[in-house]
Amino acid sequence: MANAPPPFIPGAFVGAAHHYRARVYFEDTDLSGIVYHANYLRYMERARSDMLRIAGIDQRAAMDAGDGSWAVTDLTIKYRRPAKLDDDLLVVSTVEAVRGASVIIAQRILRGTDTLSGETLTDGQVTAAFLSPEGRPRRQPAGWADRFTAIMNGEKIPC
Incomplete structure (x- = not known):
């Protein structure tokens, strides 16, 4: 097809950082x-979900198996500059700490498509904790902490 859209391109790891592109739409x-303040959290959530998927952390399978799911337990955010309609955004995510039942991820949203020339917005x-179906903290499924540690250290993600 001559006018077929390009295939969906997810985020990608650049060393220890996950890069996820987004565009500001009218909605x-x-x-x-100007982007409504809560929508920055949506961009960050999408980037984290993409990072986990690429790393082989299957959230859906854990939920379907009754193992549990992730929940945000702590969040800090600093708004520096507003994003505007039609801006290209880059969400950069890095794993800062890994614990048995939780992970801490730092995220930065930039205007532009690279970390060198992008303006931090x-x-x-x-902090996301893995919770049992009853809502209590539970150790992450086997291998997930190893994957997060590998990401944090910029290593190849174990299979």
Whole structure:
């Protein structure tokens, strides 16, 4: 097909950092064309989910098996500059700490498509805990902590 859209391109790891691209659409903005504050959290969530998927951490399989799911237990965010309609964004995520039942991920949203020339719009840090179906903290499934540690250290993700 001559006018077929390009295939979906997910985020990718660049060393120890996961890069995820997004674009600001009209639905993301308020009446002034500036991104509504809660939508930065959506961009960050999508980037984290993409990072886990690429790393082989199958959240859906864990939920379907009744093992549990991730929940954000702590979040800090600093808004530095506003994103605007039609901006290209880059969400850069790095694993900062890995614990038995949780992981801490730092995230930065930039205007532009690379970390060298992009303007930092938002910085955040998220702690996500793995919870049992009853809502209690539970150790991550076997191998997940190893994958997060490999990501944090910029190593090849174990199979």
